[in-house]
Amino acid sequence: MTKVLVVLEFAYGKLIGVTKECLTAVKGLGVETIGVILGHNIDELALEATKYGISKVFKVDDPQFEGVNILFHTRTVEAIIKQENPNIVVAGASLYAQEMMPRLAARFNDAIFASVKSLKIDADKIEAIHPLFEEKLFVKMEGDLNKLNFVTILRGNNPEVEPDASLTGEVINFSPVVDTKDQREHFIEEKMAKVSVDITKAKLLVSGGRGVGTKEKFSIIFDTAKALGGEVAASRAAVDAGWVPHDHEVGQTGSTVNPDIYIACGISGAIQHLVGMRNSKTIIAVNTDEEAPILEIAHFAIIGDLHAVLPELTKHV
Numbered sequence: 001m002t003k004v005l006v007v008l009e010f011a012y013g014k015l016i017g018v019t020k021e022c023l024t025a026v027k028g029l030g031v032e033t034i035g036v037i038l039g040h041n042i043d044e045l046a047l048e049a050t051k052y053g054i055s056k057v058f059k060v061d062d063p064q065f066e067g068v069n070i071l072f073h074t075r076t077v078e079a080i081i082k083q084e085n086p087n088i089v090v091a092g093a094s095l096y097a098q099e100m101m102p103r104l105a106a107r108f109n110d111a112i113f114a115s116v117k118s119l120k121i122d123a124d125k126i127e128a129i130h131p132l133f134e135e136k137l138f139v140k141m142e143g144d145l146n147k148l149n150f151v152t153i154l155r156g157n158n159p160e161v162e163p164d165a166s167l168t169g170e171v172i173n174f175s176p177v178v179d180t181k182d183q184r185e186h187f188i189e190e191k192m193a194k195v196s197v198d199i200t201k202a203k204l205l206v207s208g209g210r211g212v213g214t215k216e217k218f219s220i221i222f223d224t225a226k227a228l229g230g231e232v233a234a235s236r237a238a239v240d241a242g243w244v245p246h247d248h249e250v251g252q253t254g255s256t257v258n259p260d261i262y263i264a265c266g267i268s269g270a271i272q273h274l275v276g277m278r279n280s281k282t283i284i285a286v287n288t289d290e291e292a293p294i295l296e297i298a299h300f301a302i303i304g305d306l307h308a309v310l311p312e313l314t315k316h317v
Contacts, residue, residue: 002087003032007019016092037060074100134252205231209238
């Protein structure tokens, strides 16, 4: 049976969103899933990981792994790969994985499928889809499952896996494999950045763009989101204009989101914005321009002034 090793990344005591998306992507492949988690004081995290369908979790718990020394992590994961012989090693396309996974691929002299949207197994082949030119082009890549393959998966293309309390798995203590010459940094402290909202978790987003008009008029986006029980999102133009903080930005320089409903108000639909929200389950566009690019991907469109449309919408809530 095909075996997949997932590198479990966490922050502030929780598995991060892109790791949970990787577990969803792997879950649909019909494979044996094992995991590795590296850090310090991570007993609860390792146990939690077994509730996501992972049969074995290799826990590397050591004070030297507080913070991230990427060479320590690379050398230790390399040892686990040699012991377990997985067919595929998967991680989220985070800064952490973008440093470690190419190093691992080079050490094993095997293929890496970097920043892919989806993953599929067909007989003895692995297939991955990689976006190019801001998702104007997609490349299908194939690898041999009889060899080792490394994969990083982009965030925003799979739902986050939900825990199942009935699932059980084995937590295995694995000793760190380190070499003092790999020491490049020392952990001092960890601080959490203050953010006003995490729009990647929202099921409904009301998003405003340049067409809203002014900072004062942007309040209608907040009012509508509140009335509908959703969160506020924005295009880069609205953020650059100072109408809303960067935490709300969707797109190439902001967050990638995939809510159940995305209401785009006064957003023309530049490709830089579309790449961040095009996987939303239902897209509703409110725009005065019948030729706005966003209408090409919208499931529903309302041609009209958002300042007249949104108040009518909230009246019926």
